[in-house]
Amino acid sequence: MMIDTITKKINQNIVAECVSKMVKSRVGSLQGFHIEPIKTISKNFITKGIYRIFNKTVVNHEEQAWSLILKIIHPENDEKNVPQHHNYWKREALVFQSNFLVDCPQNIRAPRCFAVEEKEDNSIWLYLEEMRGNHEPHWTEENLCFIAKELGKFQGAYAAGNKKLPDVPWICKAWLSSWVKGCQQYADHPSIYYEQIKDIPQIDHVFAAYEALNDKLEYHLARLKKCPQTVSHQDLSKQNIFVTKNNDDENQVAFIDWQFLSISALGEDLAKMFGVALSQGDIPLDKAKNYEEALFQAYIEGLAEAGWKGNIQLVRYAFCISIAARSFWEIPKIFKLLAYKTNDTELSRNIKQLFQIVNLQVSYAKETDELIHQLGF
Incomplete structure (x- = not known):
């Protein structure tokens, strides 16, 4: 408007x-x-x-x-x-x-x-x-780990039973399932473009990973329900996270935009934050694994501080499948870009970066398969 x-x-x-x-005082009218x-x-x-x-x-x-x-x-x-x-x-x-x-x-x-x-x-x-706080041009590993640990403490309170999960009809209870179905509804299936680009190195590997993940999707979504459940924000991009000061002048995390509020598995929110940060360029791709390991450890420490003593492998499973599921949006995007690729230098750079992100997502899908065997799902 x-x-x-x-x-x-x-x-x-x-x-x-x-x-x-x-202002904590009656304002009769505004000028x-x-x-x-x-x-x-x-x-x-x-x-x-x-x-x-x-x-x-x-x-x-x-x-x-x-x-x-x-x-x-x-x-x-x-x-x-x-x-x-x-x-x-x-x-x-x-x-x-x-x-x-x-x-x-x-x-x-x-x-x-x-x-x-x-x-x-x-x-x-x-x-x-209006939230007042820090929005740094680039998130440091230290800042992200602070946020991840606070997220773990927040979500661990529910998983440990110290806070009761809300039971109201308007909180989504199958967020990832609904989101993936939305991706599949609005994004072209990569098979539409596969024949045009199949000779590009690694494309066959990416396409096979997409199909394999799609074949197991309902299985994975059902497994997520067996993981420890908690309250999740599900939209933890940099624009929705502030580091503010509390009454004791100590750093405190603040989240805005609670539109995607859900009951989800421990680890899903952390995966969303990590995955979106990669996609938006807030985490350097060449250091992605280092950031991920530090974030995951900080999150687990937060869960422990909140009193949660469950199986960390279940959290890891939810984390990995949630990152892998982002490929249902990113892979169709890169296939379409490659099919209509021009000589535009910036577009070529974006495609290269997207290819790196997709390969990371595929690697988490592979780790998910390994975790299934370890967990005996």
Whole structure:
């Protein structure tokens, strides 16, 4: 939407209520406000727009700056109106309307939601706290390990039984299954392009790995249900993670965008974070294995600190199959790019990087097969 359109549609009374909550003092009316769009690396299809609303107001005779985030969501299509779809459009609004985030382990922060407004056009407007924190140009191994350990402590609380898993119909209970089916629905099957590119070195190996993983998909998804279950965010890209300060001025992890909230296996969230970081260039490909080993160890340490004492191999299995499953999106993409390849230098570089990522995903599929035998699945 255009800024002018958004400004006209904003309920100023709701904004005033939000500001009152932020500054902890009753704000009768606002002397206007500013609004600007927020650009994201990859926007969810149900997200109609994200905006920052900000200005200053007088509190106890002193001028105080304030800001909040307006996130507008809409159904997009019928399939996303199904509560167990991985991208059920109302999920984040329902998360904030419930006490779910208040009852979560508090080592990981979430933004406060000041208001949820349902509009006549069937969209929902979320008025959220603007998170303050660090978004470094490149994640260091140290930063990622800190996040991974905190994630382990958060999820370990559920797996160890210290926190009860929520039982509500709008939290997805088969996230990876739904996501993979979405990939297969919207991405071309690689066989469409195979004949055109089959002479390219390693393509036959990648294609065979895709087919083998696809043949075993339902088996793997059923095995995931036998792994320890926990609350998962399922969208841990850099744009959704902040390192903030808590009340004691210590570093604290904060997650935004809880749209993909699910009950999933331990290790799935870590795999999503690692896999997306590779795809978005936030982890150097030549150091991918070093990062992965450090992240996994930090995550396991976090689980242990939370009191979880289960079989680490089950976590490793869920981690590996979740990374491997990303190939259901990446392999069709690279096959299509190779089929229509031009002499564009940048495109060639992107294809080379994507090929490295796909080969990594395939290697995790191989490790998954080895784990099946070790675990006696």
